[in-house]
Amino acid sequence: MPSDIGAIGFKLMYNQFSLWPKFSYLMPMAGQVLKDPALQSWLRSTKVLVIHTLRRNRLKTLVSHELAAQSGRFHSRDPHGGDTPVRDRKVFIPLRGLKARLHRIGAAERAARNSIVGLPSIEIWYESYVSASGAQDDARLCAALGQYIPAGGLTSPLRKVASDNLHDSIANYEQVAAHLSGTRFECFLE
Numbered sequence: 001m002p003s004d005i006g007a008i009g010f011k012l013m014y015n016q017f018s019l020w021p022k023f024s025y026l027m028p029m030a031g032q033v034l035k036d037p038a039l040q041s042w043l044r045s046t047k048v049l050v051i052h053t054l055r056r057n058r059l060k061t062l063v064s065h066e067l068a069a070q071s072g073r074f075h076s077r078d079p080h081g082g083d084t085p086v087r088d089r090k091v092f093i094p095l096r097g098l099k100a101r102l103h104r105i106g107a108a109e110r111a112a113r114n115s116i117v118g119l120p121s122i123e124i125w126y127e128s129y130v131s132a133s134g135a136q137d138d139a140r141l142c143a144a145l146g147q148y149i150p151a152g153g154l155t156s157p158l159r160k161v162a163s164d165n166l167h168d169s170i171a172n173y174e175q176v177a178a179h180l181s182g183t184r185f186e187c188f189l190e
Contacts, residue, residue: 009051043119049144050121052112057127058105059180059188062098063169066091089163090171095179102185120144166190 043050055061067089122144129137138153167173167190177189 040115043116047120050116050119051141051144052116052121052123053126053129054109054123055126057188058102059166059176059185060164061105062093062101063091063166066093067169090169092171093176095175098176098179099183099185102188 042048055064070091071089122140124137124141128134135153138149141154142149163169170176180186180189
């Protein structure tokens with residue numbers, strides 16, 4: 001292992017906390033009953049620092065998952081985001097069940113927070129982290145890991161594979177906007 005590595009981590013998705021991942025996705029709060037006790041025990045005994053990364057915009061979370069399902073990946077190591085230009089990656093969002101899916105994302109976030117109660121954790125909002133104020137999150141993360149902030153901050157070779165602009169990512173954006181207009185999910189529209 002290279003000597004300049006001071007911390008090692010892994011990614012754990014919400015549904016991987018459950019013994020029945022598909023059920024956990026469909027019913028996040030009920031999925032808490034079916035938590036994987038071995039995983040929970042290991043996390044607690046090793047005192048894993050949980051870096052809970054969330055997005056404020058649940059519609060962007062949904063789009064990201066849909067695009068990843070189409071392409072088979074969430075990120076690319078290609079500095080240009082992969083073979084297909086970002087602006088050409090679009091997904092059709094079915095209107096039927098859309099509000100329920102957005103509600104499930106919020107329920108999954110609450111279930112994840114309940115799963116990590118008592119563990120050392122930091123909550124990072126994706127939108128803040130990738131903005132100009134992200135340096136503050138670098139400082140919080142490095143302090144929690146007992147590491148110095150590298151010159152230039154934290155970096156990753158991973159690149160986004162989708163546009164942050166929902167107009168560019170959703171093939172039927174106007175229909176989605178009309179469907180969510182006037183609902184509590186309207187705030188996720190651009």
